[in-house]
Amino acid sequence: MIDIIKEYFRNSISTGFWKYFSDCKLEMLLNSKTTITNDSNQLMMIYQQFTVSIDYLYQVYIYFERNLEFLYQHLPNASLEFRYYLEKLQNLLMNSITLRSSTDTMTFRKILYMFFEKDFKSFIKLKEQVYKGDQEDEEEDEEDDLELSIQDIDLKESLFITLCRKLHRLNIINLSEDIFTEILYKKIFQYIEEKCQGNYEERFLDDTLQFCNNVLFKWLSMIILSGGQPQESDQLFKQWKTRFEFSIYENFAQQRVLELFSMIMHYPSSRPALEDLGVCFQKIPIRQVLIQHLSSVIGQRLLQPGAQTTDIISQYISTIQSLRIIDPSGSLIQTVGRPIKQYLAQREDTIRCIVSIFTDDTNELHKEFMNFRDNDTAELQEEESTILEYDHYLDDLDDQGNFEKSLQWVPLNNDNFNTNKKSSDDMFDNLVQIYESLDLFVNEYRSMLSERLLSAENHFDNALVEKEITNLELLKLRFGENSLHQCEIMVKDMTDSKRLNNLIHKEMGSVNKGVYETLILSELFWPSSALKDTLEPFKYPKEIIAQMGLFSKEYERVKAPRKLINRYDFGRVELELVMENGNTKEFTVSPIQASIISLFSSEGGDSESQVKLTLDQMCSALECKNKEQVRKKLQFWIANQVVKEVNGVYQLNVKDSSDTVSMAEVVDGDYVHGDSDEDTDSEDDVIIVEEQEEEKSVSEKEKEEKMRVIENFIIGMLTNFKVLTLDRIHNMLTMFNSEQYSSTQQELKQFLLKLINEEKIELNNTEYKIKN
Amino acid sequence: MKVNITKWSSVSTWHWDVNEECCGICRMQFDYCCVDCKVPGDDCPPVWGTCNHAFHMHCILKWLNSNQQQQCPMCRCEWQFKSDQK
Numbered sequence: 001m002i003d004i005i006k007e008y009f010r011n012s013i014s015t016g017f018w019k020y021f022s023d024c025k026l027e028m029l030l031n032s033k034t035t036i037t038n039d040s041n042q043l044m045m046i047y048q049q050f051t052v053s054i055d056y057l058y059q060v061y062i063y064f065e066r067n068l069e070f071l072y073q074h075l076p077n078a079s080l081e082f083r084y085y086l087e088k089l090q091n092l093l094m095n096s097i098t099l100r101s102s103t104d105t106m107t108f109r110k111i112l113y114m115f116f117e118k119d120f121k122s123f124i125k126l127k128e129q130v131y132k133g134d135q136e137d138e139e140e141d142e143e144d145d146l147e148l149s150i151q152d153i154d155l156k157e158s159l160f161i162t163l164c165r166k167l168h169r170l171n172i173i174n175l176s177e178d179i180f181t182e183i184l185y186k187k188i189f190q191y192i193e194e195k196c197q198g199n200y201e202e203r204f205l206d207d208t209l210q211f212c213n214n215v216l217f218k219w220l221s222m223i224i225l226s227g228g229q230p231q232e233s234d235q236l237f238k239q240w241k242t243r244f245e246f247s248i249y250e251n252f253a254q255q256r257v258l259e260l261f262s263m264i265m266h267y268p269s270s271r272p273a274l275e276d277l278g279v280c281f282q283k284i285p286i287r288q289v290l291i292q293h294l295s296s297v298i299g300q301r302l303l304q305p306g307a308q309t310t311d312i313i314s315q316y317i318s319t320i321q322s323l324r325i326i327d328p329s330g331s332l333i334q335t336v337g338r339p340i341k342q343y344l345a346q347r348e349d350t351i352r353c354i355v356s357i358f359t360d361d362t363n364e365l366h367k368e369f370m371n372f373r374d375n376d377t378a379e380l381q382e383e384e385s386t387i388l389e390y391d392h393y394l395d396d397l398d399d400q401g402n403f404e405k406s407l408q409w410v411p412l413n414n415d416n417f418n419t420n421k422k423s424s425d426d427m428f429d430n431l432v433q434i435y436e437s438l439d440l441f442v443n444e445y446r447s448m449l450s451e452r453l454l455s456a457e458n459h460f461d462n463a464l465v466e467k468e469i470t471n472l473e474l475l476k477l478r479f480g481e482n483s484l485h486q487c488e489i490m491v492k493d494m495t496d497s498k499r500l501n502n503l504i505h506k507e508m509g510s511v512n513k514g515v516y517e518t519l520i521l522s523e524l525f526w527p528s529s530a531l532k533d534t535l536e537p538f539k540y541p542k543e544i545i546a547q548m549g550l551f552s553k554e555y556e557r558v559k560a561p562r563k564l565i566n567r568y569d570f571g572r573v574e575l576e577l578v579m580e581n582g583n584t585k586e587f588t589v590s591p592i593q594a595s596i597i598s599l600f601s602s603e604g605g606d607s608e609s610q611v612k613l614t615l616d617q618m619c620s621a622l623e624c625k626n627k628e629q630v631r632k633k634l635q636f637w638i639a640n641q642v643v644k645e646v647n648g649v650y651q652l653n654v655k656d657s658s659d660t661v662s663m664a665e666v667v668d669g670d671y672v673h674g675d676s677d678e679d680t681d682s683e684d685d686v687i688i689v690e691e692q693e694e695e696k697s698v699s700e701k702e703k704e705e706k707m708r709v710i711e712n713f714i715i716g717m718l719t720n721f722k723v724l725t726l727d728r729i730h731n732m733l734t735m736f737n738s739e740q741y742s743s744t745q746q747e748l749k750q751f752l753l754k755l756i757n758e759e760k761i762e763l764n765n766t767e768y769k770i771k772n
Numbered sequence: 773m774k775v776n777i778t779k780w781s782s783v784s785t786w787h788w789d790v791n792e793e794c795c796g797i798c799r800m801q802f803d804y805c806c807v808d809c810k811v812p813g814d815d816c817p818p819v820w821g822t823c824n825h826a827f828h829m830h831c832i833l834k835w836l837n838s839n840q841q842q843q844c845p846m847c848r849c850e851w852q853f854k855s856d857q858k
Contacts, residue, residue: 459781485810492811516780522812523785524803531785544780559814561789570783578774591782594775601775652773 051163058166116180119160120187120219164223180223184216188248192255200263200270205252205279212248217241246284253280257290260322261297267318274325281326290326294336303343309353313431316340320430341434351444354431359448359471432478442483443527443702445475449487450530453494454570459519460498465491489525496520504554516547518571520555520564535569538624540591541598568592577642585642592633595622600643600652612651707751709740714752715760715770723767726752788818790826796846797831806830820854823847 191211196204221237256263256277263270263277280286302315316337323332344350432441449468456464468491476484497520505517523531540548552564573594576586589597599621600611613621619630634650637643644653710733717732718724724732730748733741743751752768755761762771788802795818798807805816806828819829825846827835832851836842842851 454783489811496813515777516782518782518784521783521785522803523787524801525812540780541775541777544777547780548782555786559786561818562786563789564784564786566782566784571781573777573781574779575775575777578776580773591780594777594780598775598777601773 054163054166113179113183117183120180120183161222180220184220184244185247187216188212188244189251192248192252196252196255196273197259200259200266200273203272203276205276208248208252209245212244216244220244249280249284250286253277253284253286254289256280257286257293260290260294261301264315264318264322267322270322271325274322278326278328287332291332291335295339298336298340303340309344309347309349310357312340312344312347313350313353313357316344317430337430344434350434351440352448354434355441355445355448357431358475359445438479438483442479442487445484446487446490447527447530449490450527453490454519454530457572459494460501460517465494465498468494486525489522493521493525494519500555500558504551504558507554507558508550516544516551518548518551518564518566531567531570533567533569535592535629536624536626537568538592538595538622538630540595587640589636590633592629593636596630596633597637597642600650612649614649618650703743703747706740707743707747710737710743710751711755711760713737713741714755718761718768718770723764723769725766726768729768786813790818792826795828795831796825797827797835800828802826802828821849822852822854823849824854 188208192204192208195208220240256273259273260277263273267274281290298319302312319340320333320337323336324330326332432438435441453459453464453468458464472484472487472491475487497518500520501517521531539545548566555564556562568591571591572588573591574586574588575594575597576584577597578584596618599613599618615627615631615634618634619625619627622630624630634643638645638653641653643650645651713733713736714729717729726745726749729752730745733748752761752763756763759771761768786803790802792802794801795806800806802818803812805812808830809816809828817829818826819832820826821832821844823844823846825844827845832845835845836851843849844851
């Protein structure tokens with residue numbers, strides 16, 4: 001009998017079913033997806049035909065079901081069999097439609113897909129309108145238009161529900177689960193992508209979930225709840241819902257993880273987005289994905305030679321802050337931050353940048369740094385109390401309330417169990433942790449402090465000193481008093497100097513006050529590199545010597561038995577040059593430059609006689625033996641076109657002081673310039689070289705100094721052994737000189753290269769020997 | 773041309789006018805302070821005995837307080853503060 005029914009289905013029902021679609025261009029559906037959306041008329045037709053055809057199928061099915069029911073009513077205990085045949089019937093019906101040929105299967109699926117999608121789209125459209133209307137006026141949504149649309153929806157919904165019920169009976173819903181799942185997912189992903197991508201300044205997770213609740217799940221509930229027993233379908237619906245919610249979180253998190261790097265860049269404005277991600281982080285296991293992705297992006301985009309160290313540092317800081325929002329336990333930071341830390345530790349200027357970040361009051365971090373004092377103690381106390389609380393839990397676990405609390409305890413993740421949580425709490429610690437010891441920081445800070453103090457425009461500026469004192473106080477809280485003691489003395493030197501200068505000037509009387517003032521430093525407390533003399537002593541201008549003499553005498557009287565030693569390398573002089581024609585030029589120069597130009601100053605009012613000096617004459621006038629030094633410093637005045645050189649004789653360059661310049665003079669001047677151009681260039685180079693050397697961090701300089709000590713050993717070794725390989729030099733140095741020698745082989749190689757460049761040694765294949 | 777110097781700020785360093793570099797007791801440089809002090813300068817001056825040996829004031833006082841004989845730790849002659857040291 002089944003065969004007969006089968007035959008009947010296959011022949012008549014199937015053709016009957018497909019007849020409904022004979023007018024529609026079904027091929028269009030098969031061809032491509034894009035055409036679906038384009039031809040709305042066709043779609044409408046298919047949609048209607050589908051509804052009608054389902055009606056047709058439904059009637060056929062009901063007819064057979066009734067007959068079956070009738071048949072089995074007369075048989076006892078056959079309800080199981082009845083169900084079985086019912087299912088058989090459903091399958092037969094479906095097969096008859098879809099199994100006629102493979103294209104039919106495809107077409108049927110397409111039609112179903114189209115049907116659900118279309119209904120879903122119109123549903124969403126209406127929903128969104130209502131949703132919008134709801135939001136605009138929640139109280140009064142009884143306006144005519146709105147009511148109309150609501151009625152409209154109700155009508156549509158009830159139509160859809162009846163259709164779905166029929167589909168349920170025909171078991172088509174079960175078959176098309178994957179279809180409407182796909183539609184819903186598509187919508188969710190699209191929604192997330194449209195709404196959230198690139199926008200980090202609002203929270204979207206709740207929004208998205210709400211949207212799904214209001215729209216997607218309503219639609220889903222219409223499909224699922226329309227058929228079968230209410231309890232069963234309720235259960236089913238709940239399963240669906242949790243499944244979807246999970247994938248919303250998952251998708252949302254994926255989307256956000258992809259954008260995490262730019263979110264970090266936009267921190268703190270991206271805070272809401274980060275908080276969203278934090279919620280996801282708690283719900284679903286995205287930890288590994290997040291770490292992998294973020295690490296690779298950081299590697300690609302941040303840790304590049306082209307990136308500036310300050311940028312890397314600030315990005316590192318935002319990374320820490322952002323990840324702390326996502327994962328308060330701090331384990332993420334440890335894992336993601338490690339490569340950044342390691343990279344930063346390799347860079348030479350990192351310490352310098354970090355120290356300047358904390359001492360620069362225009363920097364945002366500086367503010368945080370300043371706040372440290374207030375909240376840190378509170379934080380510490382809080383932490384202690386939590387620790388105590390946990391101890392408490394252990395003591396009386398049987399107390400129900402506490403037990404529940406203790407259940408909230410989260411174990412630290414595996415990757416960081418040997419690092420303590422506290423360490424990631426403070427920005428400063430995070431940065432300092434890049435290096436192993438605090439000494440590096442203290443030294444760098446000390447040298448930067450000395451630079452700032454010595455190069456300050458006004459040594460006795462109160463604001464400057466006060467700023468440094470606040471910085472110092474803050475640093476003391478971090479590093480402890482002892483390590484910063486020397487810096488304290490340095491700052492104290494500044495204030496003491498000011499007091500002493502005032503005192504001595506007062507003693508000397510206002511008449512003799514003069515223009516001379518001096519910082520009085522405690523040499524041993526300043527970094528040795530900062531107070532290193534490079535210039536040979538020279539003579540200051542007469543008037544200054546006189547004032548200096550008076551000052552020193554007074555100092556020695558006040559502070560006996562102490563004496564002052566003038567440091568010729570340092571200091572600054574403000575002076576103005578008064579030209580013959582009354583023009584004045586102002587300069588701020590170093591003492592030696594000032595001393596040199598003073599030599600050209602014409603005494604008295606004799607404007608005719610030009611001062612002409614040779615280098616030798618200048619040197620003797622300055623009582624300076626180092627000619628090269630004078631010549632170099634003279635270049636400053638030549639570059640500024642104050643002094644010119646003619647055949648080895650230096651004189652004032654009056655060219656620019658006269659308003660009308662004759663051709664001959666220009667040519668002459670140019671010629672003269674051409675003569676000294678090379679010198680100027682080389683001087684520029686020298687300046688650049690000097691600046692570069694100054695930029696080197698203290699640790700670098702120290703390393704170099706250490707290596708210079710080693711140089712003697714290397715030369716000695718090479719004289720004894722004639723030739724040595726890099727390996728052997730390294731080994732011998734480590735063996736016999738472990739106190740002074742702590743470099744790696746690579747560093748040694750670099751240093752040897754330097755020696756080769758200085759033509760002290762030479763390299764033959766792999767063997768080094770003394771250069772003859 | 774005339775050069776008008778409006779301000780000449782120089783940098784100098786102060787040093788105790790002592791022949792020896794280190795204090796014979798604490799072996800610290802005189803320009804540092806003694807082991808108990810933190811601030812160099814006024815608070816921790818060197819003093820001379822009549823034997824012309826110099827020590828941190830704090831160091832020699834500690835020495836004299838802990839010893840019955842008031843001797844210079846360097847030359848064992850009787851310790852007396854040299855007044856009027858320049």
